[in-house]
Amino acid sequence: MEQRVSLITLAVEDLAAVRRFWLDGMGWSPFVEAEGEVLMLEVADRVLLSLWDADHFRAEVGPTVQGEGNIPITLAHNVRSPQEVDAVLEQARAVGARSVTDGQHREWGGYSGYFVDPAGFAWEVAWAPGEVGDRVLGPPS
Incomplete structure (x- = not known):
């Protein structure tokens, strides 16, 4: 396996709010966008940040854990x-x-x-x- 990361995927509960924050607020541009499902942002040469609707994430990856405090x-x-x-x-x-x-x-x-x-x-x-x-x-x- 090559030493690299190609895609960082984060499950998000409110994709619309995250979209407004990053695109409208912080001025970033989408690389790929499927409304209500996923927003991908190019964050480095050949590296994408994928913001994936949590329900779609759980359907493919499995249950997620949440609790008090910051996500680690x-x-x-x-x-x-x-x-x-x-x-x-x-x-x-x-x-x-x-x-x-x-x-x-x-x-x-x-x-x-x-x-x-x-x-x-x-x-x-x-x-x-x-x-x-x-x-x-x-x-x-």
Whole structure:
């Protein structure tokens, strides 16, 4: 098996709300969309984020588990500066993120904050100096 991820699929209870958040609010574009079933977004070269209606997800994959607290996964959106972290967090807040944790300087040397999208998934918005930042964004120009 090759070391790569091609598709990240998240089951969402309210696909219409998630669509409004990402497309109308955050300005992302759909790659594939089947109304009421799935919304796929190209998030990297040859990588898709699939937001799949939870009922369709359960029909194919099986039961899902839900409970109190945050879903134990984060997705990250890396940016080129701490100021850009703050701008993206503010945009998420303005378009209806469930919660937003302001950016902070972190022990590991970077700067990040979090927002929770309408489906309940936590997104880290981060500026990472050095090797990690260069790897995910390319070297500074």
